[in-house]
């Protein structure tokens with residue numbers, strides 16, 4: 109982010125986007141789409157974020173495309189965040205960690221998104237493997253969809269604090285002391301906090317800057333949030349925000365120059381409010 113700015117481009121090969129790009133809704137179309145996005149914007153942005161579901165819907169052929177995309181990111185020196193939202197009991201979580209975070213795994217990414225619904229501590233195998241392998245995780249805290257509040261805001265105003273605040277506190281504990289990655293001010297345990305959450309951080313008394321968490325913020329573009337909204341929402345934590353936009357950028361394709369311009373314009377907007 110220091111070198112390349114605060115934009116992450118989501119690679120979400122929706123059937124409608126494939127059609128707009130003149131591609132078939134099959135593994136070949138998926139591969140052409142994915143590698144075209146990487147080639148067009150990879151050098152301009154801090155990271156790319158493939159959405160695993162859109163590869164999984166093509167079965168084993170789609171997963172093979174995701175493997176090749178992640179390998180291409182690694183070869184090109186572009187950080188990859190697999191948006192897979194994994195979470196399970198510890199023994200199964202170890203297998204998810206092995207799949208997404210182990211050196212040499214066919215699906216190894218630089219970071220993976222995790223769901224803490226089974227309890228933050230159930231994520232332990234992934235937290236530990238990420239730290240050991242120089243990778244990262246982004247744990248869902250306050251998601252960008254309006255329905256998220258029905259679970260994540262529970263407990264607000266009470267002595268026990270909200271669900272979201274407890275997830276942030278748990279990430280902060282991981283990132284404290286030796287949890288800080290050498291040469292940075294941040295830890296390996298990031299949080300997903302939507303660009304659309306408005307006043308929720310203040311309402312739930314959440315201090316994101318103190319968590320030392322890299323902050324993955326979806327919701328920019330197609331879901332309606334702007335760079336100014338991000339700045340207002342994240343306040344002092346804004347420098348730690350990696351804003352992610354998928355459809356808002358991808359709709360500019362398939363022309364690589366148009367894709368690159370959309371990414372550069374969005375990156376410049378994010379820098380202008382800093």
Ligand SMILES: O=c1ccn([C@@H]2O[C@H](COP(=O)(O)O)[C@@H](O)[C@H]2O)c(=O)[nH]1
Pocket residue numbers: 118120159191250251252253300301302326327328329330331352353354355356
């Ligand atoms: O809280 C969350 C967590 C993840 N996402 C994912 O990000 C992208 C957003 O796509 P856009 O086209 O920019 O809306 C998508 O893959 C979601 O699954 C999120 O939106 N909110």
